[in-house]
Every structure is written in C-alpha cells, then in structure tokens.
Amino acid sequence: MNKNYFLTVLLTLLALTGFSQIIDDDFESYNLGPLLPTAHWTNWSQNSSASNNAENIIISSTQASSGTKSGLIGNGGIQDAILLLGNLSSGQYTLEFNMYVPSGSEGYFNIQGTIPGGSLSGIWNSGDIYFNQGNAAPGVGIDLATNVTFSFPHDVWFPVSIAFDLDSPSHTYQMTINGTVANPTPTDFQSDPILGGVDFYSASSSTTAFYDDIVFDVTSLSVDEFSKEDVSVYPNPVFDRLNIKSVSPVTSISIFNILGKKVKEIQSDNPIKEIDMTSLSNGIYLIKVNANNKTQTIKVIK
Known part of the structure; x- marks a missing residue:
C-alpha cells in the first residue's frame, strides 16, 4: 500500500474515531524467508532460535496484496505462527488482513486465548477456522466451533475482518469475509476471557495461504463524546x-x-x-x- 495514502487513511481514522493502531504489518520491511519472532510475531514453541525456523511464517514474494511481499503459511503441519494481540481482557478491537488461497489449497487460522510465556498448549477461543477444509470444499469456509459456513474466492486477494468485543459478558468475535458477515450473531469465546493472538497454522498437506496488510486497532470514546447510554x-x-x-x-x-x-x-x-x-x-x-x-x-x- 502506498505509504502516503496509508498515513492519510490512518490520520482520518484517528481523527474520526479515536482509533489507536496496535499493529500495522505489510511484511515489506522483512527479508525473504522464515521470519524470526518479532514484537508481534512468534511461533507455537515460542522459540526464537533460527534452528526453529520451520514453525515461523515465511516472507514470500510469490503473492502480495500490496507492495511485493506477504506472509506464507504452508508446508503441511509444520508452520505454526502466532500473531500476538496482547492478552487483552477488555475493550473493543478489530483485526483486519487480506488473504489469498490458491485453487486446490486450504487456509486455516484460529483465535487463541491466553498466550503463556513459554511453549503454547493451546487455548482455543474460536473453533478451527478453515477455508476449503482439506481441499474438499472449494470456495467454502467453516468455523468448527459453530459450524457456521461462509463463502470466499480462490486465486484473488480478499479481506478478512474480525471484530472483538471484550466488554460483552461472554466476550465475542464476529468475522466478515470478503465483505459479508460470516456469523451474524457474534460468537462467544470458547475457552477463556482473554484475546491472546491468532494462530496461523499449516493444518494439512493442502494448506497454502498468503496473508498481507495486517492491521489491529483498538477504539475508544473521547471525552467530548456521548456515553454509551446516550x-x-x-x-x-x-x-x-x-x-x-x-x-x-x-x-x-x-x-x-x-x-x-x-x-x-x-x-x-x-x-x-x-x-x-x-x-x-x-x-x-x-x-x-x-x-x-x-x-x-x-x-x-x-
């Protein structure tokens, strides 16, 4: 994405809504190849050694939504990259990214609860979220927590947006896939009341998915705004x-x-x-x- 244009967009959102960006990652600043853990990327083992590169997201120039690079998850059950979202327990947030799933391939991610300091054992706050699960459902995605299905296109970039409401009694997430709401009723967190991160995993030998232009926002009211009750x-x-x-x-x-x-x-x-x-x-x-x-x-x- 053009940086001047992105800055204009960002300033507009900040002025209008009080949005404060936590993560803005278009992968352009990284070298090609496995990405060692950064401030907001880690892996399932939380091992930052280069000897553990197999789990990390791969910086690729094969596809890109903007610029020349994106993040690739594939290699059938080996890659297991975690986007860290901060172990949040309150507030309202939106995670957005663009996704590309080639024909004959599968995409996968899940929403994790508390991310510990060491190796993850897994706290699933969503179900397994598949795009063409096992290459058996082209153009169809599913959240296995609710069995809600949704449509998506192959061979083109499409937007994914997940709205998190950590102020609701049950804590919820609501996905919009390619401009269409996937779960009209927000889905309750499944395991704990914490938003820890998103697990991008190569779930099977069919998995090949690219990710780009990741933005994570928090929104809050300013002092001259209405209260929520007004x-x-x-x-x-x-x-x-x-x-x-x-x-x-x-x-x-x-x-x-x-x-x-x-x-x-x-x-x-x-x-x-x-x-x-x-x-x-x-x-x-x-x-x-x-x-x-x-x-x-x-x-x-x-």
Missing part, C-alpha cells in the same frame, strides 16, 4: 435501515467506510431517527453521530 443503533449487523436511539436530537450523521472515505452524509433540522443503508455494499462502516455539540462514532456491520 446513543445506540440497531440492528447491528444491519440489512437496510439502521435505527438510531438518542437522548439528544441527532442533527447530522456521517458514514465512513473502513478506509476512512465518507460514503454518505445526512443533515436535518428534524431529529434523525434512521439511516437508509440499502445503497451501501456489505462491509464495516463507521457511523459518526452528531447531537448537542457531542459526537459518537459507532462501528456498524452490513
């Missing part, structure tokens, strides 16, 4: 019309896509109580609500 929207995910419930009359609304581009704006002398979203494509949107000189930005999935 304004709410529903349903979320939304199909066509998004209803707004607010203590103060809402007079203007701006809608931005995940890249920070404004896609819709509404202003009215009368209180705005709903938004027609039928013209917007499926995906994640940031709804900036303005009322009584206060703002709140709410993430909405369509």
